Amino acid sequence: MQSTAVAESAETSADLPPGAPFILSRPHGTVIADGIRTGYDSAHDAAAALRSGTATSVVGALAFDPSHPAALIAPQTLRHHPGSWSPRLQAFPRVRAGASIPAEDEHISRVAAAIHVLREPEATLHKVVLARSVVLHADEPLHPHALLAQLVANDLGGNGFSVELSAAGTGWSGRHLVGSSPEVLIRRHGDTVTCHPLAGSAPRHTDPEIDRLTAENLASSEKNLREHTLVVEALRASLEPFCTELDIPDRPTLTSTPQLWHLGTPVSGRLRDRSVTALDLAVAVHPTPAVCGTPTDAARALIGELEGDRGFYAGAVGWADADGDGEWMVTIRCAQIDADRTTVTAYAGGGIVAASEPDDELAETTTKLGTVLAALGLPR
Ligand SMILES: C=C(O[C@H]1C=CC=C(C(=O)O)[C@@H]1O)C(=O)O
Numbered sequence: 001m002q003s004t005a006v007a008e009s010a011e012t013s014a015d016l017p018p019g020a021p022f023i024l025s026r027p028h029g030t031v032i033a034d035g036i037r038t039g040y041d042s043a044h045d046a047a048a049a050l051r052s053g054t055a056t057s058v059v060g061a062l063a064f065d066p067s068h069p070a071a072l073i074a075p076q077t078l079r080h081h082p083g084s085w086s087p088r089l090q091a092f093p094r095v096r097a098g099a100s101i102p103a104e105d106e107h108i109s110r111v112a113a114a115i116h117v118l119r120e121p122e123a124t125l126h127k128v129v130l131a132r133s134v135v136l137h138a139d140e141p142l143h144p145h146a147l148l149a150q151l152v153a154n155d156l157g158g159n160g161f162s163v164e165l166s167a168a169g170t171g172w173s174g175r176h177l178v179g180s181s182p183e184v185l186i187r188r189h190g191d192t193v194t195c196h197p198l199a200g201s202a203p204r205h206t207d208p209e210i211d212r213l214t215a216e217n218l219a220s221s222e223k224n225l226r227e228h229t230l231v232v233e234a235l236r237a238s239l240e241p242f243c244t245e246l247d248i249p250d251r252p253t254l255t256s257t258p259q260l261w262h263l264g265t266p267v268s269g270r271l272r273d274r275s276v277t278a279l280d281l282a283v284a285v286h287p288t289p290a291v292c293g294t295p296t297d298a299a300r301a302l303i304g305e306l307e308g309d310r311g312f313y314a315g316a317v318g319w320a321d322a323d324g325d326g327e328w329m330v331t332i333r334c335a336q337i338d339a340d341r342t343t344v345t346a347y348a349g350g351g352i353v354a355a356s357e358p359d360d361e362l363a364e365t366t367t368k369l370g371t372v373l374a375a376l377g378l379p380r
Pocket residue numbers: 129131183198199200201262289290291332333347348349350351352368
């Protein structure tokens with residue numbers, strides 16, 4: 001059995017070594033991994049190592065497509081700090097916005113084509129999440145932790161993550177995934193399982209009255225409630241076999257980021273079998289219809305056809321320890337930083353249902369891209 005140093009620190013401002021391969025900052029605590037004992041490109045191998053005690057903790061990222069390599073490691077040390085990370089902000093190199101992939105018109109056409117399929121009288125596809133990316137160019141290498149620091153500082157809850165992706169193998173060496181996700185895929189603490197699926201969005205407004213009305217409209221929007229229900233029902237089906245009790249409110253509540261309002265449902269359950277780890281649960285529930293669609297296989301096939309490989313966007317990042325506890329976030333509001341650190345690709349998608357409108361869906365992705373763009377000092 002390996003021994004990984006697991007430290008609990010009382011410091012509020014966690015020290016982040018520049019080479020740390022993993023950090024997850026959350027309002028209730030920050031987890032930092034340092035050093036790499038073993039890399040795993042298979043989530044199943046990592047989960048087995050954790051169960052057998054070969055690894056005493058596992059951190060990293062799952063790709064959007066579960067058949068693609070994961071970027072997981074058993075770290076040398078895993079440190080837990082109370083509260084979110086208090087970053088020291090660093091100066092950025094100049095960053096310029098490049099191409100949208102696909103072009104905005106093409107994204108609108110793809111959404112229109114998906115809506116056509118969803119509206120067919122005999123449609124078996126009920127929802128698909130379509131995404132686009134924007135390529136950004138930095139004049140000088142951009143350290144992933146510099147972007148992370150700004151994302152954490154901008155987020156009200158101090159959410160943020162940075163993961164080194166080399167463990168995924170060829171093509172991923174030296175690349176990073178950095179973001180500030182508001183969506184909890186799964187959290188396990190003892191026998192308590194929680195998650196907070198989000199689906200259904202509206203942009204924030206600087207005028208408080210318009211902002212309030214926007215939120216109210218979102219809470220009663222049939223189209224957004226439909227998008228949301230599909231995610232909650234998929235999670236119910238995935239979690240039921242693992243839980244003796246499952247508490248799922250009938251209606252979602254409003255939750256917000258600096259850029260968006262979302263519909264969210266706080267789900268909680270009691271774990272049937274304590275040998276099931278947070279990583280096992282993440283693998284079991286990913287990808288939810290918040291990033292893929294309903295039914296999963298048909299939606300994933302359409303995404304593959306229209307977008308190609310998403311890499312680690314719309315996957316999951318998180319940690320699990322020897323007790324099986326851990327937390328995994330959905331990798332949205334994020335960017336992949338290439339190995340030379342001058343090319344940064346930011347991603348955003350949105351759930352499409354029969355009642356969606358293509359222009360609104362383009363606007364929604366633009367708003368979501370604002371999380372990363374604002375952190376880099378770029379206008380939306
Ligand atoms: C897929 C993304 O967001 C998901 C999470 C919240 C709301 C969503 C929506 O309203 O479409 C998406 O399901 C993204 O930000 O790239």
